Amino acid sequence: MTTLLVAEHNVIALAPSTLSALMAAHQIGHDVHVLVAGKNIASVADAAAGLSGVSKVVCADADCYEHTLAESMGDLIVQLSEHYSHIIAPSNSDSKDFMPRVAALLDVGQVSDICAVLSADQFKRPIYAGNAIATVTVLDDKKVITVRASSFDKASQQNDQACVIERVDYVADNTVSHWQSDDITESVRPDLAGASRIVSGGRGVGSGESFALVEALADRLGAAVGASRAAVDAGFVSNDLQVGQTGKIVAPDLYMAFGISGAIQHLAGMKDSKVIVAVNKDEDAPIFQVADYGLVGDLFTVLPEMTSKL
The missing domain is CATH 3.40.50.1220 (TPP-binding domain)
Known part of the structure; x- marks a missing residue:
């Protein structure tokens, strides 16, 4: 089977956490497809196609994915999930919103914030504020996982040959939530x-x-x-x-x-x-x-x- 990695990006470039999650995906041991969702994200999809070990990029470019709303992203990922055994994403404020929805719609459990991959169905994750590490074995056919980026090295951004980019026309029908505004703090310092x-x-x-x-x-x-x-x-x-x-x-x-x-x-x-x-x-x-x-x-x-x- 194949792993679907949901990329984190800012419309301009991939976030470093995506490279860490990609390393976790490689350790799982399957082919890796990267989902890039958003609006006007052609450059990000091209960057994802150049990542080492990525066999396909799935690009969903539509207005409904611009603000990464849980309802839209969840429906999109479930729509694509049929051919994937693992669905993973970097652990961040967005994935904490849409990944539980994906798990619920697929009727499976979620493994959150993994810090190590032991096998395709066994992972380690911190509990009790990091004072203990739990080993979790997942019995579901589909594994929904978020990755603690700080626990994994970053995968290489160099690929000998860019992989194919597949455009997805699916538009999520979201009448539940609506984006109102973003309150963004600008800083010249590093993120x-x-x-x-x-x-x-x-x-x-x-x-x-x-x-x-x-x-x-x-x-x-x-x-x-x-x-x-x-x-x-x-x-x-x-x-x-x-x-x-x-x-x-x-x-x-x-x-x-x-x-x-x-x-x-x-x-x-x-x-x-x-x-x-x-x-x-x-x-x-x-x-x-x-x-x-x-x-x-x-x-x-x-x-x-x-x-x-x-």
Whole structure:
């Protein structure tokens, strides 16, 4: 059988999480078809056709798929599902919306947020905020799966020969939901979910004004800015910067944490980072248990000094 990978993209380019999900699809061991759905997405379909190990790209270009509504995407994927044994997607806010609908319409269970592939029907996924890893065996004929992108390397973007692109004319009849508007925050910094370097601040930063110290270091490093849930709840920064179980799951090459104590839900979102640097005035802070480098000190002294030396 064949695996259908639902690509994440921004209309201009494929998201890095798609490459990680493609690696998971390769490990399952079947032929891989990539579904690119949206409006005016010809360039994205061409990019998907050049990915290593992809045998076909299914392109659904229609107005109803422009905003990735669960009803439209769910109906489209179910319409295409007959010839696929596995349907997978990167775990993100969109797939958390439409993939459960796909599973329900197919009357199968969903395996969410897998972090390892053991076989075509057996996977590992984190539970209890990442404190335990469950091995899940799927008995359904069709497997509906979301992939934790930070747990997989990215597949190659180079293919010796671009594969065929198949156009799909199916238009989902969605009268249930309608797109109203998007409230998008523009930033010159790297996207938090795919950044190779992240500088995060927590409750210890003290205020939104003081968060400028975190942002200054991030700008010097060319890094994304993150925050703990406590900092977001306190109103220091917007919630799109939250790292953790209820925010974004990240695994950059470098993660720097200032004034973050290390609550379980935050550690679940960043403990897979390659190198973790923590600065906190409390030497017993839990984050030091996962940090590669820890400094007990006042962040209001350490942050400006680090920034000035770069």
